[in-house]
Amino acid sequence: MPPTIPTTLPEATEQAKTAVQAAIKAGKTRLQVEMAIPELKHQPIAQQFLDLFGTQQFKVLFPDAGAAALARRDWQNPDFIIRGLNELADPVEADDDLYLVVNPSSIEVAAVESLCNAAGDRPVVLLNPALEDVAIVGIGYAARQLRDRFLSQIESCYYLKPIENAAIYRCYPGPWQVWRETAPDTYEWVCDFPKLPSGEDVDRVLYGDLAASDTPSNPNNSSAPRKKGFLAELQQFLRALTQ
Incomplete structure (x- = not known):
């Protein structure tokens, strides 16, 4: 039976995790999850996704070092890497299996695109991204190139907007x-x-x-x-x- 629209945030989160699993299994490597809910706290939602990755080696990347430090503290310094997008000189390592990028904005779009290019065929999951802010990305030729080259390649595997x-x-x-x-x-x-x-x-x-x-x-x-x-x-x- 196909899923029906959720009526609770935990239900929506579980559906999103199932959608990510299905998309990865189908060979999709550039994925995004969008829950367009005002005042949504991204870090607790991201934490719900951690068990999805099992024994895989993965990195969780936040827009900046401050958000990453808060996550490390709140998640009690887990043994996987949690960093800001621009903290690591080379965020992609040979042993990595997957990347979870939490709430990147259009300010980080270049870093996200670079990460995706370096990741190759390894999945990159964008959780509640805001990469298409017209005020920053723009509406001219360069913006169209960005959409054609990168943004249009991202599979929106879960979307919920009341x-x-x-x-x-x-x-x-x-x-x-x-x-x-x-x-x-x-x-x-x-x-x-x-x-x-x-x-x-x-x-x-x-x-x-x-x-x-x-x-x-x-x-x-x-x-x-x-x-x-x-x-x-x-x-x-x-x-x-x-x-």
């Missing part, structure tokens, strides 16, 4: 989906997409009066009560996780 009365969701190897909230913590599937839907696509399938043939995968466009609850539930579990 929006007003709905959510955008993907769990590899499944399609991109839009789900409508019909009651607190109750969702109905609306539509599948072959790629991340635009805001216009989402508005059309949620609120537009379209025939089934006009949509990518026979969406259910019936009206439904518009109630909140999904984001509040996730935030409740987030607070419990980080206390």
